[in-house]
Amino acid sequence: MNNIPYPPLRLRKSVGPIEDSYYENPDGRLVFEKEVPATNYRSIFDFGCGCGRVARQLLLQSEAAVGYYLGVDLFAESIEWAQQNLSQTNPLFNFKHHDVFNAQFNPLSKHEFAPLETENEQFSLVTATSVFTHIIERNLENYLSECRRIMSCDGIFRATWFLFDKASFPMMQESQNCLYINVDDPTNATIYDYNYVRSMYRKHGMTITAIIPPAVRGFQWLLFARPTSKELVEAPFPDDVAPLGICRPPANILD
Numbered sequence: 001m002n003n004i005p006y007p008p009l010r011l012r013k014s015v016g017p018i019e020d021s022y023y024e025n026p027d028g029r030l031v032f033e034k035e036v037p038a039t040n041y042r043s044i045f046d047f048g049c050g051c052g053r054v055a056r057q058l059l060l061q062s063e064a065a066v067g068y069y070l071g072v073d074l075f076a077e078s079i080e081w082a083q084q085n086l087s088q089t090n091p092l093f094n095f096k097h098h099d100v101f102n103a104q105f106n107p108l109s110k111h112e113f114a115p116l117e118t119e120n121e122q123f124s125l126v127t128a129t130s131v132f133t134h135i136i137e138r139n140l141e142n143y144l145s146e147c148r149r150i151m152s153c154d155g156i157f158r159a160t161w162f163l164f165d166k167a168s169f170p171m172m173q174e175s176q177n178c179l180y181i182n183v184d185d186p187t188n189a190t191i192y193d194y195n196y197v198r199s200m201y202r203k204h205g206m207t208i209t210a211i212i213p214p215a216v217r218g219f220q221w222l223l224f225a226r227p228t229s230k231e232l233v234e235a236p237f238p239d240d241v242a243p244l245g246i247c248r249p250p251a252n253i254l255d
């Protein structure tokens with residue numbers, strides 16, 4: 001048993017899965033297992049950390065010590081809870097509000113994009129779970145470039161994406177690379193052309209070194225990248241041959 005609190009249900013609903021098991025790490029394993037070696041847990045930037053789901057798992061990790069963790073999110077309530085409850089457990093874990101507009105979670109902000117404010121620009125792991133699945137195309141390059149800027153030279157950038165193949169959509173302009181599912185709030189889900197995503201990683205000095213296709217067809221792809229260097233080999237995109245299924249987030253999120 002551990003004494004680390006679980007986030008309240010209201011906050012868990014704002015990030016997706018609500019079951020306790022998503023917040024646990026019963027065996028103290030490396031949270032990102034074999035894709036992220038133990039040495040890369042020394043300083044972690046968690047972009048869109050929500051109410052500290054990954055932070056809580058990292059706090060329970062016994063296989064490698066986390067030297068420093070910074071989580072940022074646009075939802076101030078999640079950040080306040082995490083700072084009050086998780087930083088108490090380990091002061092090396094910190095949470096900061098990232099003040100950008102979101103119709104539901106930060107409606108008063110005047111900014112659509114803001115730089116990632118950190119005192120440390122040498123994170124050995126930058127992780128973004130289900131965040132680029134909410135960033136609209138005109139902000140994408142800024143955020144990719146920011147993630148690259150704060151990485152150490154041996155750093156890993158771990159991010160999940162919804163992807164499609166634009167080759168099947170002949171009406172899309174060269175400047176149009178993202179599909180949206182909600183006309184009232186385009187950040188609800190953003191689905192990117194996979195070739196465009198690869199070209200943006202290249203443009204911003206990152207090489208995709210490993211790709212894990214979705215477990216349910218069309219759901220989250222997991223991409224691992226490193227700062228580009230001559231020795232790195234770019235991973236090819238596999239086909240998405242996962243079984244069909246439904247993976248809807250909770251409805252009526254803040255009720």
Ligand SMILES: C[S@@+](CC[C@H](N)C(=O)[O-])C[C@H]1O[C@@H](n2cnc3c(N)ncnc32)[C@H](O)[C@@H]1O
Pocket residue numbers: 014015016047048049050051053054072073074075078098100105128129130131134135
């Ligand atoms: C689906 S949740 C995932 C939360 C967390 N990464 C996890 O795995 O539990 C997406 C989170 O990203 C945050 N988010 C989306 N766009 C963001 C942005 N531009 N800047 C900061 N946070 C953002 C949302 O507020 C939300 O908490």
